[in-house]
Amino acid sequence: MKDNMIECQNLTYKYINGEDNSERYAINGVNLEVNRGEFLVILGHNGSGKSTMAKHLNALLIPTKGKVYVEGLDSSDINNTWDIRTKAGMVFQNPDNQIVATIVEEDVAFGPENLGVESSEIRKRVDESLERVGMYEYRKHAPHLLSGGQKQRVAIAGILAMRPKCIIFDEPTAMLDPSGRKEVINTIKQLNKEYGITIILITHYMEEAVEADRIVVMDDGKVMLEGKPKEVFSNVPLMKKIGLDVPQVTELAYELNKSGINISTEILTIDEMVNELCQLK
Incomplete structure (x- = not known):
């Protein structure tokens, strides 16, 4: 087994329709490796298979065919499920669905308590996790009084307190x-850059993907495109074809280039665009 955080080999997952017993592939033969410490974004429109993919990465779903390994542990072996979920935590769309306690610090303590961590260690982890997400001063607050963004940061702290090596975010900003x-x-970026936690971010917001190390674009259960943000977003026709946008400046660069202006199509930010335009003769 290679030294990857996560590896998917020919990952296939199909849903059976209860009414007519027909089958539909949500994921169809995906091969993917996620490196330790990587910030990987999985992009795709609704129904592309990206959220089904996310649920396979910490054994919430088990492949119909193929394998998923998390730090070498086979997700289809139920003896590995607990270990996999402590290594790869998951944050979902709706923070209200993940918050279980009436006080912020008690909510963050919930995960490590379930892991059987000693109380003095739990105290340390709770404080540390809340500090990391900038929510320490709210530790005595009631979660229902917080804003959506604050609640989601508390949910992230709850995962951090379990000391995962990887966190999978399934459209965490959608609401x-x-x-x-x-x-x-x-x-999320800070957890990756400062603490070296492997991040897998599932999203359909292009601007969230710009700073990733690598982007995987899914459509119809398959990987359609993969590479660094510049490589992926400069492929404007394919992105449009599968119903995804690209950053506005990237599209502008593409259109300028198409109309005969000699400008790089690998532009992601306004600063890069200004720089390119200033170099035009």
Whole structure:
């Protein structure tokens, strides 16, 4: 087994329709390796298979065919399920569904308590996790009084307190307003850069994907495109064909290039665009 955080080999998952017994493939033969410490984004529109994929990465779903390994542990062996979920934590769309206690610090303590961690160690982990997500000063607050972005950061702290090596985020900003989204994405980037936690972010927001190490684009249960953000987003026609946008400046660069202006199509930010335009003769 290679030294990957996660490896999917020919991962296939199909749903059976209860009414007519017909089969539908949600994931169809995906091969994917996730490196330790990587910030990987999986992009795709609704129904592309990206959320089904996320649930396989910490054994919430088991493959119909193929294998998923988390740090070498086979997810289809039920003896590995507990270990896999402590190594790979998961944060979902709706923070209200993950918050179980009436006080923030008690909620963050819930996971390590279930792991049987000693109380003095739990105290340390709770404080540390809340500090990491910038929510320490709210530790005595009631979660239902917090904003959406704050609740999601508490949910992230709850996962952090279990000391995972990898966190899978399944559209964690889908229910948040722009400022809440920004808070959560900044927190995710910080966990990756400062603490070396492997991040897998499932999203359909292009701007959240720009700073990833690598992007995987899914459509119809398959990987359609993979590479660094510049490589993926410069492929404007394919992205449009599968119903995804690209950053506005990337599309502008593509259109300028198409109309004969000699400008790089691998532009992701306004600063890069300004730089390119200033170099035009």
